Amino acid sequence: MLKIALIGYGKMGKTIEQVAKDRGHEVVAAIDSGNFTPANLNNADVAIEFTQPDVAHLNIAKCFDADVPVVVGTTAWYDHYEALADRARTENKTLFTATNFSIGVNILFHINEKLSHIMNGFSAYDVKITETHHLQKLDHPSGTAVTLAEGILNHLDRKKKYVGLLEGKSADITPFDLHIESKRREGVPGYHAITYKSEIDELTISHNAKSRLGFAQGALVAAEWVAHRKGVFGMKDLLNF
Numbered sequence: 001m002l003k004i005a006l007i008g009y010g011k012m013g014k015t016i017e018q019v020a021k022d023r024g025h026e027v028v029a030a031i032d033s034g035n036f037t038p039a040n041l042n043n044a045d046v047a048i049e050f051t052q053p054d055v056a057h058l059n060i061a062k063c064f065d066a067d068v069p070v071v072v073g074t075t076a077w078y079d080h081y082e083a084l085a086d087r088a089r090t091e092n093k094t095l096f097t098a099t100n101f102s103i104g105v106n107i108l109f110h111i112n113e114k115l116s117h118i119m120n121g122f123s124a125y126d127v128k129i130t131e132t133h134h135l136q137k138l139d140h141p142s143g144t145a146v147t148l149a150e151g152i153l154n155h156l157d158r159k160k161k162y163v164g165l166l167e168g169k170s171a172d173i174t175p176f177d178l179h180i181e182s183k184r185r186e187g188v189p190g191y192h193a194i195t196y197k198s199e200i201d202e203l204t205i206s207h208n209a210k211s212r213l214g215f216a217q218g219a220l221v222a223a224e225w226v227a228h229r230k231g232v233f234g235m236k237d238l239l240n241f
Contacts, residue, residue: 005029005044008051015216038066046227069094075143099143101218116155125196132183132191140182
């Protein structure tokens with residue numbers, strides 16, 4: 001059994017709380033804002049952070065100050081990632097980050113890289129990413145879509161950078177750009193698709209989240225895995241891809 005601190009107590013935090021209890025863990029702190037001190041984490045074995053991009057890095061630093069391993073599900077804070085990862089390694093702290101904790105999505109990440117490596121040899125196909133989320137999701141493109149884009153850019157020589165646009169917005173997109181289209185719809189937990197299209201056919205791989213439950217379960221599995229480890233980790237480490 002783990003004693004868990006939840007940093008961020010919105011819909012995701014409450015879902016994680018229920019899954020944690022179902023798995024036999026105890027939630028010892030439920031913090032609904034960044035207005036807390038490291039002392040609030042004293043009774044926790046591990047913290048799970050799902051808040052907002054502008055405060056996530058500050059929350060991670062407080063976990064380090066409390067010497068509590070932290071699992072981070074917030075995205076779009078990664079300008080601070082290298083500094084915090086360096087601190088974790090230097091000071092023997094624990095940081096586990098993921099743009100998406102769903103096991104299915106992380107399988108998609110793996111397949112996406114394999115497919116982009118194959119498609120590098122078939123230049124007749126253009127590629128596009130589409131992501132759809134609920135109206136409350138403020139950042140775009142999603143962290144998951146960015147991870148998918150990075151996986152493609154690592155293997156597909158004809159694409160040099162990604163360009164993210166909200167549905168209905170326009171910009172100059174060259175053949176060297178990887179287009180990510182972001183859509184926002186009421187009640188959609190998360191949908192991601194990668195489509196390769198030529199003049200004669202198209203190939204699509206996708207993941208459709210039916211609820212927040214998959215994200216919550218993945219975050220708890222990560223917390224269980226990392227609670228007694230030191231260092232910087234991600235889902236590839238947990239899943240051994």
